[in-house]
Structures are given as C-alpha cells and as structure tokens.
Amino acid sequence: MIEVKADALETTFAGVELGGAVARPLLSGARAQNGAFGGFLRSGANVEMKSFTGVSGDSGGYAIPREIDAVIGATLASVSPIRSIANVVQVGSAGYRKLVTAGGTPSGWASEVDARPDTGTPTYFEIAPPMGDLYANPSASQAMLDDALFDVEGWLATEIAREFARAEGAAFVSGSGVGRPKGFLAAPVSSANDGARAFGTLQYLASGAAGDFAASPQDRLIDLVQALRGPYRQNGTWVMNSATLARIRKFKTSDGAFIWTPGLSAGQPATLLGYPVIEAEDMPDIGANALAIAFGDFRSGYLIAERGETGILRDPYSNKPFVNFYASKRIGGCVSNSEAIKLMKFAAN
Template sequence: MVDVVERPALDGARVERSGAFSGFVRTGAALEMKAFTGVTGGEGGFAIPREIDATLKGVSPIRSIANVVQVGSAGYRKLVTTGGAPSGWASEVAARPVTASPNFVEIAPPSGELYANPSASQAMLDDAAFDVEEWLAGEIANEFAKAEGAAFVSGNGVNRPRGFLANPVAADGDATRTFGALQYLASGAAGDFAANGQERLIDLVQALRSPYRQGASFVMNASVLARIRKFKTSDGAFLWQPSLAAGMPATLLGYPVVEAEDMPDLAAGSLSVAFGNFKAGYLIAERRETAILRDPYSNKPFVSFYATKRIGGCVSNSEAIKLMRFSAT
C-alpha cells in the first residue's frame, strides 16, 4: 500500500518566501514551478512574486496616483474624445436633428524596457539567516522607482515613458487650448512666488475643473514644498497641514501633497508645481510582471539578478493636470 501525501496549497507569498523562490535566488534551483507567477523555460528566468511588484508600487510616487493598466503587448492604444459627445435639446414632440459626431484621438503611451541588475555574493546568499527575498525586492524597487520617477515626470518618450512635463504647455483655458497641451498658471515672479503666493496656489486649484478636483493631488519636490510650507493665511494659519494619522498624506489647501524628487527646483520659467487628478490625467501601461534572470557566471564571486519590466506612460487627459510656471506672466 502506497501512502498518499497531500501537497499544501500554493497560496502566494508564504510559499514563495519560504520555498521555491528563495531556493531559486540562493542556488538557481527551481523545485516547485507553481510557486512562480510565470516561467521563461530553459533560460532560467522567472517572473518574481507579486509582493516585489507591490513594493515597487509603494515607493514610486507618480505610480501611486496615476492610472496603471496591465497590457498583454507593447502596442497599447486608447481612444479618447476631444470634446465629448455633442448633444441638443428638443421638446417632447419636436424632431431630433442629427448632432455632430465626436472627435476621437488615439493615445499610444511610449514605452521601453526598464531593467536593474543588483548583485550579491554567493556567501551572502548561502546564509540562511539572510532574508534574500526582502533584499531583492528592495534593490529592484529602489532602482525601478528612481528610473520611473524621472521618466513619468520628464521622460522624452524615446525608449521610455513620456513624462507629463514633456507635453507642450499653454496659458489658454480648457475650452481653447490645443488638445494635449497642459495649462499653466504663472507664479507672478521669475523663479519664485509673488507676494501673494498663497493666492496663486488657490488659482491653480480652481483652474482644475470640479469633476477632476475630486481625487486631485499636488506634486512637487522637497525644496519647493519647504518654500510653500511657510505660507500663512491672513490670520496666521499655515496653508500646509501635517498628516493627522499614520498612512494619511499631508495636505495643502485640503489636497494631498506627493513629493516627487524629479520635479524641478524653483528657477526662472520652471514648471515646479503640478496639481491634478493623475488617475484621470496620466496613464501607465505595463506589460507583464517583473521578470528576473539569475547570473552566477559573469561577475564571480557575485551572483547578479537581471530584472526587467516593460513600462509605458503618457498624459491621457490634458484637462486633468495643471502646472504652475515660475514666471511673471
């Protein structure tokens, strides 16, 4: 009689952390293929566990507020209307003339392959007390977050996402501005705020249409935020309000503030403050989860982990993001 041993359910992070993924990283052995999210065959590459991708989402500032979609190929396309669907009014029994057809524009986020290549010594990997998966997740997330942060803000769209600051800008309002151009408001002084800086920030908020203000955020770097944190109202209250609970962002004029270090510092003509609903205004398209190859040969005695991820991004709705330009006009 043969005893039958039931296999435990492979239910995600617990198995990946303690079993097959850790074994693959430490030794290259793949004892249980089902513990991985995917496999690339004899090349030895595997899609790494979802919690590593979750770590990336937590440390990339623009990713945390943008619209992120998973795609099956690099050729993602999205159709948007430039003026909505035209409509009309009529009485109960009146004829209904034909309305004009909406205008459609195709959006194709530029993309490229993002990669990282962290290394660890084999002796470190052999150490059972070393949390190899947490180390690898942190290394990949930090490298990817730095590269993503720059691309989502100011990337030129060549083999990488096109950042929202790479779009053309204009002072015209939504009704007259060219599709794809972002509206800017002047700060009132070259390279700084005018004397009424807090009023300029209010103008920036109100320039965003009401439907987009629900879920909107400020985006700026730490040095610009330090300048704004000193602004006070006429009764002496600070415009900036610190977080009142763990996990809750600080607010400016009632809206969350996202620190993105790739936003420009204050300078003449700089676009150093953005305000908008990035969930509606910026699209990130990523194909598959992060894949990893283990290379113990190229850099002995170190083992390198070559991680790749195809990511694209661009502005999807130019009405949903507003900018402040630090100029007199």
C-alpha cells in the first residue's frame, strides 16, 4: 500500500525540477498554446504568474492576448463615434503631455543688406489630457464557462467593447475631466473669432433664435462651415445626435434641393453641405443655449490618449455561482486645438 502511494506521488511531481522554468502560456500567442488564455477564463488554470504593475496592481492581473485586444480596439473604433474621427495616441506611462504653439513662429521681411533683428518667441502651451480608469465588470455563470461550445473569449471581448464604447462616447463629448477624459463640450466657449480667444476656448456661432433654428437655417450652417479655417475645413466632420439630424435632413435650399446628401454606396457616409456626418447620441438635443451641433477637424482638434494594455482580473469568489471578469483600461482626452472645432449654440446671439 505504501509502495502504491509513493508511485502516485512520484507521478504527480514528474517533470518538476527544482529551479526549473514554470510552464505558462505566452500571452501574445495564447491560441497557439491550446487556448491557454481561454482555459484561464473558464477555470482559472494555466495562469500567467506575473503582476502587471500600473495595469492591474499587485493583486494579480492578466494582460489580454493580442487577439482579444484587437477585437476590442476594432469594435471601439466602429461603435465609439468620437474615437473614429479623433487623434488617438498610445502611451506607455500614467500621463501624457504635448506642447503646442499658438500662432506659429513669428517672422519678418528684410532686403538683401538689411539687418535681421530677432523675431518674437513663439508662445507654448502644454496639453495634459485628464485621464481615468475605464472599467467593465461582466459576469458569467460557471456552467456557461464549462460549456465547450460557448465562445468565452469572443463573449468577453464583445461585452467589454460594448461597455467601454458607451462610457467613453459620453466622456469624449461632455466628460468633466475629473477621473475621466474632458469632453469637447466641457471646454470654455466664446463668440470671439480665432486669434481673439484664449487658448483652449472654442468658438460658437448662434443659431439666431432662442432654442431653435432661425429662418433660413441652412445659411447658419454655411456660416458655421466657413468659420473654420481652410486647412481644417478640408477635413471637417459634422457631429450631432439623431434627433438634430432628423431636423436638418428636411432642410431645403430656395430651389427645393435638400442640403443633405445620402451616401451613394455602402460604407460611404452621408454628407451635409458636402461634409460627412457622425451621429453621436451623447450630443445634446436642440434646446435653449444647447451646443447641439459641432463641426471641425477632430483629428487636429481632439486628442485621445490611452494605455495600450487592457488588464483583466478573474474573480470566481465574490458572486458565486457567477465568475466576474474585471477589465480596465486607462484613457484620457481633451481639446488639443481650439481653432479646429466650431460649435452652434441655439440662442439668439
């Protein structure tokens, strides 16, 4: 009897040597390791024995493999409207800083023999997008995870992407900047033209009537387009919600032509006055003093900074018989060029 137990114990520790490497799945190639990450999601086995400091803390985090992280990124780009048109940068630290100049570098003219005095020093401004941890906490029953036909990796990526897209879509539009990105509608606004406003202040044009469009609303929309400087206008995009868009689609010119032009083929966006339209449901409805319409080059005007890694924790204990998956990602955002975005304010002036 003792001999049998010794053999079983020896078999249990077969292949384990003191100082030997711990067998673990490679996170960048989990699918090649017989679905090792999927095994972790289903049962918590085959874990990556590292803590990812800065991503999920020393409580034990697991970086999502590139296959899943790519799915999340692709879904966010297609669902989160501002992300699809803004400038998105990947950062490797907790914060992000960018220097911009206002007005460019001063210059001067001189003849062939004239002296060249010093020109003025350009004015520099530092942009630091407010950042916060965007998280999702979906759960699944252990019975679902035990079902071999259940695509746990695809389900997790879809759930995280849907929740991240909803939360960040609202933050990029109207986020307060406290523990989250600062939306472009949260920036200070003024009716002053470019060059006369303080740095970081967006210009608005009045609709001409309190809480509504004035007569000849298409003229006001044309004024908003032309208020944007030429280099930004060529990359201009309209941003509004579906209720506002429904109003605008009915506008006609004096000869009866619609100012709205539907896309002529699949995948081609509809245009308003020749510029594409992005529907963002987090934009406010038309109302008194509402900034319900934005037009601009968001690639130049709005900056999104994010950590490239998405952290995930598997928690099978807190909510039995469900298994929670806590995923988090650090994202920031703010206006980077206040001359590249214009707003329409629904007010008389």
